[in-house]
Amino acid sequence: MQDYAPQQGSPLLLPAPRVDSIRNDLQIQTLTTGANSALKRWPKVTVNSPKLLTRPGFxxxxxxxxxxxxxxxxxxxxxxxxxxPKAESEKKELRRLKPPQASGEGEEASAEKKKxxxxxxxxxxxxxxxxxxxxxxxxxxENWLSGQELVMPFEPFAYQYEGIAWLFSQKSALLADEMGLGKTMQTITAVRLLLRSGQVRRVLMVCPKPLIPNWQREFKLWSEELPVTTMEGDSARRKMLWEMQSIPVLLTNYEILVRDLQNMEEEEYPRFDLVVLDESQRIKNRDSLTSEVIRRIPRRRSWSLTGTPIENRPEELASLFEFMGVVPARSSPDMRQLKKLSDVYILRRTKDLVQPDMPPRLDRDAVLELSPAQQSAYDIAEKEGVVQLNDMGDEITIQHVFELVMRLKQITNCDPLTGESAKKDRLLADMEEIAASGAKAILFSQWTKTIDWLAEYTKPFGALVYHGGVPTTKREPILKQFKEDPNSHLLLMSYGTGAVGLNLQFSQYVFLYDRWWNPAVEDQAINRAHRIGVANPVIVTRFICKDTIEERIDLVLRQKRELFEKILGDGDASTTSLSLNAAEVFGLFDLKARSDKGTRSIGPTSEKAA
Amino acid sequence: MADSKKRPPCVLGFYKTVTHVTGDICGGVLITSHLGRPIEFQCSLPVRPNATQQTLYGSSLLPFLKGELIAEALHDKLEAKPDIVFVDDPEAVSDTIWGTIPVLCFAEVKDWLSRSIKGKSASLSPAQQERFEKMEPLLKQHVPDSADLSEPLVRVEQALKEAMGQAA
Structure with a gap:
C-alpha cells in the first residue's frame, strides 16, 4: 500500500489510479431444449380480479x-x-284601448317609458x-297588469304605475295626488292586487255619500271581477253586512259608518285588513265624532285619499297621520316633523309634474261691472251693513260680518228686486258661443237657489241641475244625460255636491259663478273637467264683480295661497286651500276681530252649502 | 273568492348568486308560476370559502361554490320543485345538482348546446337535451310570448343584495 501522507513543505499530490483488467470471455453453453426461441417471444399479460381474503390494511x-x-x-x-265576469268577447275589445297620449308626446318617448x-x-x-x-x-x-294575469281596460300612465306600486307596499299611506290624476283608479288597482295576492281579504272603502255611485262605477271599470258590496238598507241588513267576513270590498259612506259603529261596543267593531278613506279631509278635525269612530276601527292598513291634505291648518295633517297610525294619539308634530312624515307617508304628484304636455287649463277672470240696479242695491246694503256693524261696538261677532258678506255676494249674483245680473248676462252670451260650437260647460255656484234660478234662463242650452236638492238616485242619470245628449250644453252644479269625485273631462268650459271661501274647493270643482283624459284645453272663467266684496275676497285668497306650500313641496300650487279666518273677514270691512277669534275659519262646510 | 292551491301548469325556477365585496357568496332561487308570480323563494346565508376549499378546488372554486355547494342546499330545501331552472352565470350551472330538472343558462357555456327560448338565446347541457325537449312544449303553451324570462333573475339579484345588506 502506498503512503499518501504529504511531504513536509510540498503540495498535496494524488497518485495515478491503478487499473486492473479481468477477462470476460466466459464460455456459455446453450442447450438444445427450445427455450431460446421461447425467450424471444413477447409474453401474454392478462388481469384477474380475485377477491381479497382479508380487509386491506391501507x-x-x-x-x-x-x-x-x-x-x-x-x-x-x-x-x-x-x-x-261574463261577456268575455266584449271585454276583449276593451282591452285593446290605450290611454289618450298627451299632445306632443312622441312614440319614442312612450317606448322609453315602457322600458x-x-x-x-x-x-x-x-x-x-x-x-x-x-x-x-x-x-x-307592467307584467302583472299587461293582460297576462290581470286585465286592465286602459293602460295606466307611468306615474300611476308608481302610485299603485307605492300603495301596494304601504301599511300607512296618504295618496294626495292633485285632483284629476286618477287617485281612484290607482287605489282600486292596488286593492285589486292586494286581494289577488292574498295580502288582504277584507277592505273597507269609505267615501262621501254622493261619491258612492262614482266608486261603484270605477270598481266595475277597473276591476270587474272584484265583488263590491255597498252598505245600504235597513239597520238589520247593515248589521249583517258589517258582520259578514266574506265580503272582499265593503263600500260605505261616512254618515252610515258613524251611525252604525257608534252604537256598537268597541269589541264588536268589524275588523278589516285595509281601511281606505276617500276625501279624507273629512276627518281633519281629530275631535269630531267621525274621526273618533274611524280611528277605533281595527285594521292592519290605513290609507287616506285626498287632493287637499291641508285645507286650513297644518294640524289637519296631524289628524290624518293619527288615523294612519304614524303619530301617537293626541300628538302635535311641529312643521319640521310634519315635513319629515310627509316625505315618508305622503305621495303627491301635480299635473305639472306628471303631465307637462297635458292640455292646459286657461284661467281667466271675468271682471264685470254691476248692472245699475245691482250697483244701487249693493251700495245701500254695504253702507247700511257697515254702519250697523260699527254701531254694534264690542257686541259685534264674526257671524254678523259673515251675514253681511253673504248678502253682498248674493247681490253680486243677482239683484233681488229686478232680477238684473251682470253675471247672468255674461254667462248667456258665452253659452251662445259654446252651444253653437257643440261644446259643453259646467257652472258652479255656492247657492242651490242661484242654480235653480239660472236653470230657467239657460233652458235653451239644455241646462241640467245637479246639487244637494236632487235625489241621489236621479244624479247618475243626470250626469249620463249631460255626457251623451248632444243638446245638453250646460250642467249647473253646487260646490258641495259637484266639486269632488266626478269625471267630467269632456267639458271644455268651467264657470265659477261665485267664489267659494276656499280655493282648494274651487280647484276641485275645476278639476272635474281638467283631469286625465282631457283632450282639449279647459277654459275656466271666474266671475268677479268690480269694486265689490268679491274683489277683496279674491285678493286675500290669492295672498294666502303660498302659505302652506313648504309642507308639501315646491311648485305645488293647489295645496294652498285656506279658508278665510275671522280676522280676515273682519278685515274685509276694515273692522278688527276679537283677539280670541283670530284664527277661526268661518267658511261654511261644503255639505251645508249644497 | 277561492284560494288557488293547485300547482300552476308550468313552474319555473330562477337561480342566481351574488358575490359581496367581502368575497362572501349568497345564492337564491325563485320559484314562479308560468306568469312570473312568485311561489317560493329560498336563499342561502353568505358562504365564505375556507382555506381547505381554496386549496383543493383552486381555479374551480367558484363553480364548486355556486354550481354545487349553494345550489344543492337550495335545491334540497325547495318545496315546489320547478320544471326548468334558468341561470345567467356559467359558473353557476350544474347538470347534476338539479337532478332531472333541465337547466338553461342565458350565457354561453363551453361544450353546451345553443338553444333559443322566448326570443332569448340560451345554453343547454347535451346530457339534458332529451329532458328539455320533453318539457319545452309546456313552456311554449303556458308561458306568454311577451314574457321576459331573464327578468326574474333581476328580482333574485335585488333580493340577495337586500338580504346581504341586512346580514352584513
Whole structure:
C-alpha cells in the first residue's frame, strides 16, 4: 500500500489510479431444449380480479365534506281567484284601448317609458327581512297588469304605475295626488292586487255619500271581477253586512259608518285588513265624532285619499297621520316633523309634474261691472251693513260680518228686486258661443237657489241641475244625460255636491259663478273637467264683480295661497286651500276681530252649502 | 273568492348568486308560476370559502361554490320543485345538482348546446337535451310570448343584495 501522507513543505499530490483488467470471455453453453426461441417471444399479460381474503390494511379515510349553507325561505300566500265576469268577447275589445297620449308626446318617448319596469319597493319602515323580500320579489307591475294575469281596460300612465306600486307596499299611506290624476283608479288597482295576492281579504272603502255611485262605477271599470258590496238598507241588513267576513270590498259612506259603529261596543267593531278613506279631509278635525269612530276601527292598513291634505291648518295633517297610525294619539308634530312624515307617508304628484304636455287649463277672470240696479242695491246694503256693524261696538261677532258678506255676494249674483245680473248676462252670451260650437260647460255656484234660478234662463242650452236638492238616485242619470245628449250644453252644479269625485273631462268650459271661501274647493270643482283624459284645453272663467266684496275676497285668497306650500313641496300650487279666518273677514270691512277669534275659519262646510 | 292551491301548469325556477365585496357568496332561487308570480323563494346565508376549499378546488372554486355547494342546499330545501331552472352565470350551472330538472343558462357555456327560448338565446347541457325537449312544449303553451324570462333573475339579484345588506 502506498503512503499518501504529504511531504513536509510540498503540495498535496494524488497518485495515478491503478487499473486492473479481468477477462470476460466466459464460455456459455446453450442447450438444445427450445427455450431460446421461447425467450424471444413477447409474453401474454392478462388481469384477474380475485377477491381479497382479508380487509386491506391501507384505505384513505378522509374525503371532502362541506357543511351545507343555511337557507332562508320566503313563503308567498296562495293566489285568490275571483269569478271572472261574463261577456268575455266584449271585454276583449276593451282591452285593446290605450290611454289618450298627451299632445306632443312622441312614440319614442312612450317606448322609453315602457322600458323601465315599475318595481314594488319595500317601505323604509319595514324591518322584517321576509317582508321586505316579499315586495322585492313581486313581478314588475307592467307584467302583472299587461293582460297576462290581470286585465286592465286602459293602460295606466307611468306615474300611476308608481302610485299603485307605492300603495301596494304601504301599511300607512296618504295618496294626495292633485285632483284629476286618477287617485281612484290607482287605489282600486292596488286593492285589486292586494286581494289577488292574498295580502288582504277584507277592505273597507269609505267615501262621501254622493261619491258612492262614482266608486261603484270605477270598481266595475277597473276591476270587474272584484265583488263590491255597498252598505245600504235597513239597520238589520247593515248589521249583517258589517258582520259578514266574506265580503272582499265593503263600500260605505261616512254618515252610515258613524251611525252604525257608534252604537256598537268597541269589541264588536268589524275588523278589516285595509281601511281606505276617500276625501279624507273629512276627518281633519281629530275631535269630531267621525274621526273618533274611524280611528277605533281595527285594521292592519290605513290609507287616506285626498287632493287637499291641508285645507286650513297644518294640524289637519296631524289628524290624518293619527288615523294612519304614524303619530301617537293626541300628538302635535311641529312643521319640521310634519315635513319629515310627509316625505315618508305622503305621495303627491301635480299635473305639472306628471303631465307637462297635458292640455292646459286657461284661467281667466271675468271682471264685470254691476248692472245699475245691482250697483244701487249693493251700495245701500254695504253702507247700511257697515254702519250697523260699527254701531254694534264690542257686541259685534264674526257671524254678523259673515251675514253681511253673504248678502253682498248674493247681490253680486243677482239683484233681488229686478232680477238684473251682470253675471247672468255674461254667462248667456258665452253659452251662445259654446252651444253653437257643440261644446259643453259646467257652472258652479255656492247657492242651490242661484242654480235653480239660472236653470230657467239657460233652458235653451239644455241646462241640467245637479246639487244637494236632487235625489241621489236621479244624479247618475243626470250626469249620463249631460255626457251623451248632444243638446245638453250646460250642467249647473253646487260646490258641495259637484266639486269632488266626478269625471267630467269632456267639458271644455268651467264657470265659477261665485267664489267659494276656499280655493282648494274651487280647484276641485275645476278639476272635474281638467283631469286625465282631457283632450282639449279647459277654459275656466271666474266671475268677479268690480269694486265689490268679491274683489277683496279674491285678493286675500290669492295672498294666502303660498302659505302652506313648504309642507308639501315646491311648485305645488293647489295645496294652498285656506279658508278665510275671522280676522280676515273682519278685515274685509276694515273692522278688527276679537283677539280670541283670530284664527277661526268661518267658511261654511261644503255639505251645508249644497 | 277561492284560494288557488293547485300547482300552476308550468313552474319555473330562477337561480342566481351574488358575490359581496367581502368575497362572501349568497345564492337564491325563485320559484314562479308560468306568469312570473312568485311561489317560493329560498336563499342561502353568505358562504365564505375556507382555506381547505381554496386549496383543493383552486381555479374551480367558484363553480364548486355556486354550481354545487349553494345550489344543492337550495335545491334540497325547495318545496315546489320547478320544471326548468334558468341561470345567467356559467359558473353557476350544474347538470347534476338539479337532478332531472333541465337547466338553461342565458350565457354561453363551453361544450353546451345553443338553444333559443322566448326570443332569448340560451345554453343547454347535451346530457339534458332529451329532458328539455320533453318539457319545452309546456313552456311554449303556458308561458306568454311577451314574457321576459331573464327578468326574474333581476328580482333574485335585488333580493340577495337586500338580504346581504341586512346580514352584513
Amino acid at each position: 384505505v384513505p379515510t378522509w374525503k371532502p365534506f362541506w357543511q351545507k349553507p343555511k337557507t332562508i325561505q320566503v313563503a308567498f300566500p296562495d293566489i285568490i281567484e275571483f269569478q271572472e 323601465k319596469p315599475t318595481r314594488i319597493k319595500p317601505p323604509d319602515d319595514l324591518l322584517s327581512m321576509e317582508d321586505r323580500l316579499f315586495y322585492i320579489l313581486q313581478p314588475p307591475l
